Structures are given as C-alpha cells and as structure tokens.
Amino acid sequence: MNKRTFLKLCSAAVSSRILSPIIAWSSGNRLTNWAGNFEYSTAKQHSANSVKDIQEFVRKQTKFKVLGTRHCFNKIADSTSEFLSLKGMDRPVALDPDARTVTIESGMTYGQLCPYLDNQGWALHNLASLPHISVAGACSTATHGSGEKNGNLPTAVSALEMVNAAGEIVQLSRSGDGEMFRAAVVGLGALGVITKITLNIQPRFTMKQYVYEDLPLSELKDHFDAIESAAYSVSLFTDWQRNRINEVWLKIRMQDKPEFNGPAEFFGAKRATKNLHPIADLSAENCTEQMGVPGTWYERLPHFRMGFTPSAGKELQSEYFVPRKNAVDAILAVERLRDQVGPHLLISEIRTIAADDLWMSPCHNQPSVSIHFTWKQDWPAVRRLLPLIERELEFFRVRPHWGKLFTISPATLHARYERLPQFVEMCQKYDPHGKFRNEFLNTNIFRTKSMA
Numbered sequence: 222m223n224k225r226t227f228l229k230l231c232s233a234a235v236s237s238r239i240l241s242p243i244i245a246w247s248s249g250n251r252l253t254n255w256a257g258n259f260e261y262s263t264a265k266q267h268s269a270n271s272v273k274d275i276q277e278f279v280r281k282q283t284k285f286k287v288l289g290t291r292h293c294f295n296k297i298a299d300s301t302s303e304f305l306s307l308k309g310m311d312r313p314v315a316l317d318p319d320a321r322t323v324t325i326e327s328g329m330t331y332g333q334l335c336p337y338l339d340n341q342g343w344a345l346h347n348l349a350s351l352p353h354i355s356v357a358g359a360c361s362t363a364t365h366g367s368g369e370k371n372g373n374l375p376t377a378v379s380a381l382e383m384v385n386a387a388g389e390i391v392q393l394s395r396s397g398d399g400e401m402f403r404a405a406v407v408g409l410g411a412l413g414v415i416t417k418i419t420l421n422i423q424p425r426f427t428m429k430q431y432v433y434e435d436l437p438l439s440e441l442k443d444h445f446d447a448i449e450s451a452a453y454s455v456s457l458f459t460d461w462q463r464n465r466i467n468e469v470w471l472k473i474r475m476q477d478k479p480e481f482n483g484p485a486e487f488f489g490a491k492r493a494t495k496n497l498h499p500i501a502d503l504s505a506e507n508c509t510e511q512m513g514v515p516g517t518w519y520e521r522l523p524h525f526r527m528g529f530t531p532s533a534g535k536e537l538q539s540e541y542f543v544p545r546k547n548a549v550d551a552i553l554a555v556e557r558l559r560d561q562v563g564p565h566l567l568i569s570e571i572r573t574i575a576a577d578d579l580w581m582s583p584c585h586n587q588p589s590v591s592i593h594f595t596w597k598q599d600w601p602a603v604r605r606l607l608p609l610i611e612r613e614l615e616f617f618r619v620r621p622h623w624g625k626l627f628t629i630s631p632a633t634l635h636a637r638y639e640r641l642p643q644f645v646e647m648c649q650k651y652d653p654h655g656k657f658r659n660e661f662l663n664t665n666i667f668r669t670k671s672m673a
C-alpha cells in the first residue's frame with residue numbers, strides 16, 4: 222500500500238463514527254486483530270497469571286482493555302494505553318456433575334474447553350462457527366451459533382467472577398443476582414475483568430452433519446420454518462445470486478433424529494457428494510466432517526476445525542439480527558441488494574437464535590435470525606454498502622453484532638436496546654471513572670467522546 226492510499230484510509234477511518242479498520246502493516250511490534258484489518262492503538266501488553274495479578278494491575282492502571290483472542294473486526298477491544306492478556310489463565314477450575322456446570326479461568330478458548338469437557342462425558346449446548354475464540358471474549362460480545370431452540374453462547378453462563386475498577390472481586394450468578402447478572406454477562410468488556418466463568422453443561426452427544434447444495438429461494442420463502450426446524454442447528458450460506466441458497470448445513474443431534482439419514486433431496490436442494498467449505502472455492506480441509514459421518518458435538522457444531530484457519534482469513538465481517546417473525550421479509554430485502562452486495566462478498570450466512578434475557582444481547586427478548594456477511598477486505602467499499610443494508614433492514618429494528626463492522630448510529634442503537642440506560646448505570650457502579658472504556662464504548666454506549 223502506498224502512502225497516499227494509507228492516508229486516504231486513515232481519513233476515512235477518522236471520519237467514521239464507529240470504527241476504523243486500517244489495513245494492518247504486518248511487521249514489527251504492531252498488534253493487529255485476527256483478520257489484520259485493524260491495528261490496535263497500542264501494542265503494550267501485560268500478562269496476568271492469577272486473580273491477584275489482575276487485581277494489582279487493575280489498581281495501578283487508569284485505563285486499559287482486556288484482549289481475548291483478537292477475533293473482533295471493529296474497535297470494541299481497542300486500547301490507547303495498554304492491554305491485559307489472560308492467555309496464561311486457561312485452566313478448568315471445577316466440574317460439578319450434580320449442578321451440571323463447569324467453571325473455567327477466563328483465558329480459556331472453546332478449542333481448549335471442548336475436548337476437556339468431552340473427555341469427562343460432558344458438552345456445551347452450542348458453539349460458534351469456530352472454536353478458536355476465548356469464552357470470555359465470545360460471551361462479552363454475544364457470540365452465537367445456530368438453532369432455533371438454542372440461545373447464544375452467553376446463555377450458557379450461570380455465574381461469573383470479575384474484578385471491578387477498584388480491584389475488588391465481584392461474583393454474580395443467575396440464581397443469586399438477577400438483574401446485575403443479566404447486565405454483566407454480555408458486558409462488552411465495560412464492567413470489569415472477567416476472571417472465571419461458570420457454564421451450564423449437559424451429557425456429551427453425537428452429531429452428524431449433512432450439506433445440501435442449491436436450495437431455491439422460493440422454497441426458503443414458502444418453508445422457512447420447516448427448513449429451520451429440520452435439524453438441531455441449521456446454517457444457510459448464500460452469495461445472493463441466482464435466487465438460491467448455495468449451501469444448507471444441517472447439524473443433527475443423533476438422539477433427536479436417529480432415523481435421519483440425509484435424504485438425497487432437501488426442499489429442492491441436492492445432497493453434496495463431498496465435504497464443502499462455505500466459500501465453495503476454498504478447501505474443505507479446514508471444515509468439520511460432513512457427509513453424515515457421526516462425530517462428537519464439538520467436532521460438528523462449529524463449521525471450522527481447531528488447528529486450521531477458519532473462514533477465509535483475509536476478510537471483513539458484518540452481521541445483523543432481526544426478529545425471527547420477519548426472517549423471510551428481511552432475507553428478501555437483502556436479496557434485492559444482490560447487485561450491490563455481490564462484487565464485495567465472499568459469502569453470507571443466515572442462522573436462527575433463541576430469545577434470551579441478557580440486557581445487551583442482540584437477541585434480548587427476541588427470537589432472532591442473523592444475516593451475516595463475510596466481505597472481501599475492502600473497507601472503503603464495505604463502508605459504503607453497510608448503510609444500504611442497514612436502511613433495508615431498518616423497518617425490522619435491526620441490531621448489529623457487537624464484534625463486527627456496522628455503521629448504525631449510537632442514537633439508533635440506544636433506541637433498540639431497552640435496557641441500555643440501566644446497563645450504563647451498572648457500568649458507572651463498577652467502573653465510575655471509565656477505566657474499562659475506549660472509543661468504541663464511549664461512542665456507542667456512553668455517547669461521549671470526552672473520556673476516550
């Protein structure tokens with residue numbers, strides 16, 4: 222990239238209200254997010270190995286952010302001062318078979334947790350498309366998988382421990398702390414440093430995954446509910462071209478549908494004859510096993526395998542949640558933008574998520590459908606497109622994914638999260654001087670630039 226292009230990107234970024242993905246300059250001490258589209262404002266990192274370490278660090282700092290596995294595409298995790306890494310705190314703390322819970326240190330990733338649980342005979346209810354992300358980072362941004370009866374990943378949290386801005390330990394549980402707990406689970410990194418998380422678990426289960434190609438859009442329109450209820454988790458991948466869903470991924474829990482053997486046809490789509498990547502041109506080697514081969518839950522629920530690059534790598538992502546009842550209308554609204562979207566898109570994914578009671582979850586009180594976009598890494602083009610998509614979906618009071626790229630205004634966000642004023646009060650209680658705040662939070666949640 223020449224200097225002129227870089228300066229142009231910078232000025233576009235500065236004029237953006239919410240984010241500034243800058244193409245990463247790959248060398249030296251620079252610290253970028255996973256996709257490399259964004260360079261953090263500092264590369265200074267402190268690693269903590271115990272809760273005591275964390276408390277000491279928190280007491281000394283006036284401003285910092287916890288960094289998870291860096292998989293967000295926007296500036297939600299950014300810090301201009303210093304990062305706290307909990308990578309070294311990645312152990313299970315307790316598994317309680319009677320309570321059906323596991324407690325872990327918060328630096329642990331799903332890729333570390335799932336084999337541990339499976340070995341002990343246990344499972345989580347759902348997973349995202351990839352296991353590489355930290356449990357704390359994923360829950361803080363309301364990360365989700367698919368399945369109309371499955372809440373997003375933070376709905377599995379039953380208790381958490383965090384260190385507040387004064388360096389004090391705070392413990393919150395679903396059974397004991399009601400409102401405060403529901404505020405804190407999807408906390409956007411604004412309430413404190415999460416040190417331990419307790420998750421609900423269930424006995425391990427076996428799954429099969431089938432992929433179907435070329436589902437006509439007319440079938441989706443007429444049979445959306447039947448398609449979505451056909452499996453424990455359903456993902457629809459489309460490039461919005463040629464009136465079709467390119468790939469339908471059905472993840473079947475064998476105990477739910479022991480008789481399901483992947484018929485040759487599914488609502489006009491044809492069963493794939495080999496493993497596929499959601500982006501058809503890419504190798505399926507990176508993907509979890511398909512073709513109806515039985516396997517354990519954590520090797521079927523994500524699309525991508527641990528130890529391999531998930532998705533495309535060099536990409537951008539956006540995702541929007543609409544009420545489930547508006548699913549078909551919202552999908553058709555995006556399809557109308559196919560000519561504008563097509564040239565910049567790698568693939569889109571449509572998923573369903575059950576309603577929850579977590580204040581800052583995009584699925585708060587609302588069974589939802591999410592429409593996701595994996596974009597080519599061309600921020601100026603994507604930045605022009607997002608407002609078009611957001612306008613098409615405005616009628617459905619669309620909410621964006623907290624960890625992905627969007628241009629919805631802070632005022633609109635506030636209008637769409639009824640508990641946001643109370644969330645701000647809760648943040649003021651745990652962090653009165655804005656130690657955990659950054660530009661993203663100040664702009665979108667606190668609506669002030671002054672504390673950045």
Ligand SMILES: Cc1cc2nc3c(=O)[nH]c(=O)nc-3n(C[C@H](O)[C@H](O)[C@H](O)COP(=O)(O)OP(=O)(O)OC[C@H]3O[C@@H](n4cnc5c(N)ncnc54)[C@H](O)[C@@H]3O)c2cc1C
Binds near residue numbers: 255287356358362410
């Ligand atoms: C290839 C790819 C695929 C993806 N697939 C999905 C998907 O299927 N579904 C979906 O919903 N999302 C998906 N995402 C988005 C991803 O799940 C979220 O961005 C998630 O937040 C990533 O977790 P992280 O640990 O990398 O978070 P980071 O980006 O490191 O941090 C996110 C936020 O969490 C905070 N945080 C992290 N740890 C702590 C802690 N211990 N205490 C307090 N705050 C903390 C950070 O400060 C920051 O605010 C995908 C992203 C990529 C790159």
